Amino acid sequence: MTTLSALFEKLAQSKKNQIILFVAYVVLTGAGLFLLPDSTIAFLLLLFSILILYYLNVNLRAKWITGIVILAAIVPFIASHSDSYQTYMEVGTLVGIYCAMALGLNIVVGFAGLLDLGFIAFFAVGAYSYAIFASGQASKFMPFGHYPLPGDTFWLFIIVGAIVAAIFGILLGVPVLRVRGDYLAIVTLGFGEIIRILLNNMDHPINITNGSMGIASIAPPNFFGISIGSSSQFYYIAFGIFLVVIYVVRKLENSKLGRSWKAVRDNEIAAQAMGIPLVKTKLAAFAIGASFSGMMGVIFAAKQMFVDATSFTYLESTMVLVMVILGGMGSVPGVILGAAVVIILRTQVLTNISNWLSTMSSNYGISIPPALSPEKMQLLIFGLLLIIFALYRTQGLIPHKNRKVDVELLKKESAEAARAREKATSGGAKS
Amino acid sequence: MLAHILQNLPQVLIDGLTLGVVYAVVAIGYTMVYGILELINFAHGDVFMTGAFIGAIVLFLLMGMGFLSAMPALIVFLIVIVIAAIATGMLGVGIERVAYRPLRRKNAPKLIALITSIGISFVLEDAVRFIAELKTGNYIVTAPSMFNHKFNVDVHSVIPFFNNATFQASFLLVLIVTVVMLVSLDLFVNKTKWGMAMRAVAQDRDTASLMTINVNRVISVTFFIGSALGGATGVLFMIQYGTIDPYIGFILGIKAFTAAVLGGIGNIRGAMFGGVMLGLLEMFAAANLSVITHGAMGAEYKDVFAFIILILVLIFKPEGLFGKAVVEKV
Known part of the structure; x- marks a missing residue:
């Protein structure tokens, strides 16, 4: 049990492993739908990959592109072999x-x-x-x-x-x-x-x-x-x-x-x-x-x-x-x-x-x-x-979730802006 | 055109009054809960519907046992209405326990309570549909006809430009029972200790709790009374109109709420007045809309008419005809 959870921990930390597992999941469910074309469960499992994708630890653009590819190409392509394609x-x-x-x-x-x-x-x-x-x-x-x-x-x-x-x-x-x-x-x-x-x-x-x-x-x-x-x-x-x-x-x-x-x-x-x-x-x-x-x-x-x-x-x-x-x-x-x-x-x-x-x-x-x-x-x-x-x-x-605001960064930025303004006005006064 | 409208007036008044008192009693359920919790109890219309169905079940049971032929119809009716009222009253208390009290404890936003009440209303509708369909194979139930003796009011011979009007014996029954309910509720709220406690909780819940009032119990009692009145009205509705289905509660509930808003929400006498007025207006619209608009709009627009009244009242006089305007503070 502990080894299993440790394994998951390890997987979750590594970006590469996550991607490999995700690809494996898509391939597996895709093959499932390909082989069992009338199985609604296989179809739903394939769609479920989008949710997994949402939780993956990769950058946003990659997620979007993968999501669009899965929904616009992979899902329709595999489903088109099925009799219930239109459904x-x-x-x-x-x-x-x-x-x-x-x-x-x-x-x-x-x-x-x-x-x-x-x-x-x-x-x-x-x-x-x-x-x-x-x-x-x-x-x-x-x-x-x-x-x-x-x-x-x-x-x-x-x-x-x-x-x-x-x-x-x-x-x-x-x-x-x-x-x-x-x-x-x-x-x-x-x-x-x-x-x-x-x-x-x-x-x-x-x-x-x-x-x-x-x-x-x-x-x-x-x-x-x-x-x-x-x-x-x-x-x-x-x-x-x-x-x-x-x-x-x-x-x-x-x-x-x-x-x-x-x-x-x-x-x-x-x-x-x-x-x-x-x-x-x-x-x-x-x-x-x-x-x-x-x-x-x-x-x-x-x-x-x-x-x-x-x-x-x-x-x-x-x-x-x-x-x-x-x-x-x-x-x-x-x-x-x-x-x-x-x-x-x-x-x-x-x-x-x-x-x-x-x-x-x-x-x-x-x-x-x-x-x-x-x-x-x-x-x-x-x-x-x-x-x-x-x-x-x-x-x-x-x-x-509200977008996180880095308070320290904002403070630093505004302080810098204020300093710059001060410098500009004082500089103007000197000359 | 005016002559035609006047001719039908006696019949419109009778039909409008019947519908109006039904609205009035259901509106009280909304207004009482709103007065205390500031919450629109969306499920109240469906409590009304459940009352009608419980009434129908009890009536069929009594009929199966042969009571209906052995006893005067009035006593059977009283048994039915009391059982339905108690059962729906308990249902109301249960709804409050399950759906509203946990939210109150958590201090959740009001939007959330509204959403649970919509959920409760769906569950009630479907549970009743399920039971009715399981028992009879059809969710539309036709009640055995009672009190269907017809009376003819000979207005024509007294005032010649009115037409004659007819009504059923059940109209008298509906009128008498609702008036008794309304008067006793008014006495209860204004004269008894429980009534005083209710008014105190409605005014200020926290202060009331400091004055040794058990706020949760008062809220339970309020739900019991409101729901019991609603359920009893459901039985009256069943006897007056004959057929019931699990979806009657929705539209009727909205209209009763309109009546409550019309009279000033939180105000019990206002709700009574608003109900009767809405019933009369609606029947008037149903009878005369096609005459007034030369056939462009028929009786099917009577619901639109009620909704437009609601929207107009909310826009121009949100405190209602008898309510007091409240200033909101941060």
Whole structure:
């Protein structure tokens, strides 16, 4: 036992050994997926390598490059040999979409401390803005133009979706500035429900959203003449936007804006006293968070080729919240992990257990009532996760870390600057 | 247009009052907890729903034993409502123990308590769905009809430009029971020692604890009363509207919360007033929205209407109609 732990100690200290072990892990799980192409477990183990990578003791740039190579090349390449290739890539796309959305909510909840229970509304706005114009729907109420718009406009609509969602974010934000704390949660919840009910009923007097029928046959995106229809292609779009979102979030986190968000979160009145403009800061949080969600809404609409209001319920909003809480409020890697865990749990683990239970009951005559099926137990599972994490691990799976500031270094720097200034002024006085 | 609105007014008033008193009692559960803990108990709407289901279970059990034919319906109803109230009251105390007390001890931020309450609400919804589906194969439960004798109010012969209105016997029952609950709660809070302790804790928890008040016990009692009232209202809802499902608590809870905010949160009489007002407004909107907007908007917008009221009140008068504005200090 002691030898084993000593071995681990030794491994952990050596950078070279870590890298060797990591490569071995990737090769092993990759070979596992290659040989057992239909094994979900092998697929998940391969994805797990990203988490290991996060904890490796190598420099940041190397980690990023390895991560991108694994996700963009190794995973799709190995998975493409499998019959369930499209299913795997579908999961990957969903993880990308929800990661970006959870990062958006993380700005609102984790950084700025504004609990938003209607976040899915922005996703809905993004999805509908593409759906309406990329299907025949727009011709029902637009006096000019020719619809559906061609698939090339998809790329434009990613930006349009972001802007429209940001506008809605500001629209929500303006009243929100006057309410605070838990009232805010209720107002955002009400806003989310209003948007959903509106989308569900705007088929009269003017048919804008086609009501509860939803909008079908949305044009697939077009990439230099290639029509993008399969999950394996959407995977790359979602992955690309996800990278952009991470880059923006990481830049924002330590920027002036990011620091003022955290100040507002920790104490609104004190932050205001320190000269932080509350209105602007909060509005920025809402608008930026919403725009991520809107972009992903556009991709969602294009991928599903069908949208209706049932995809944007309160449950979905709280699901994104669960991702943020589970991963750790304010922690970027945590939120990504949280989103991945929730999506994989929802789409892979629960379905697989349900299927396994039903085969059990048909093969061995053990009767398991359909009410017990784990697929239906989502509410219970996510409710329990919320309670357990809120009570016992408030900081989530990967706790949020503030950037360390070297106080000594800062002092020395400022002292040097002061000395230099003094010298300059005194020098000026002498001459 | 005005004539049409006026014609339907008696019926709108009756329906609105029924819905309004239901909102009022549920709103009290929110307002009492908020008054003491400054916490939105998101799970309260689902406690209401659980009360409706417990009521349905007890009713079916009594029916299976043949009580319903042997005893007057009113006594059966009283047994059902008392059992449901006690059970949900205990549930409320349990929720407080599990989800809120540990957080209070840790002095956790309020956001965290809100998140646990959302979690509790999910767990309740799914647990009830699971049990109902396991027992009956379907989570939508139709209650045996009671008190369905119809009354006709002949308004037309008294005031000619009104239409006649009808109501069920259960409407009277809902009205009487809720008024009894509201009055006795008001007396309890304002006249008894426990009520005084509750008000003291709501005002200042630390000082109250110095005045030999057991704060945790007062909070438990508050949760018991609020939840019991909510559960009892669930039974009334089941008898009045017939079908229940595990998701009725969510929307109704939000609207009851709206009512509580409308009346000034923390203020019990305000919550009663807010509930009745919201019920009337909502029924009025449901009946007349399509007339007023010439068919552009129908009754399906009545929820939007309630949410807009909530947002407007929170923006322009966050302290509610009867509340006092509080200045926040660092």
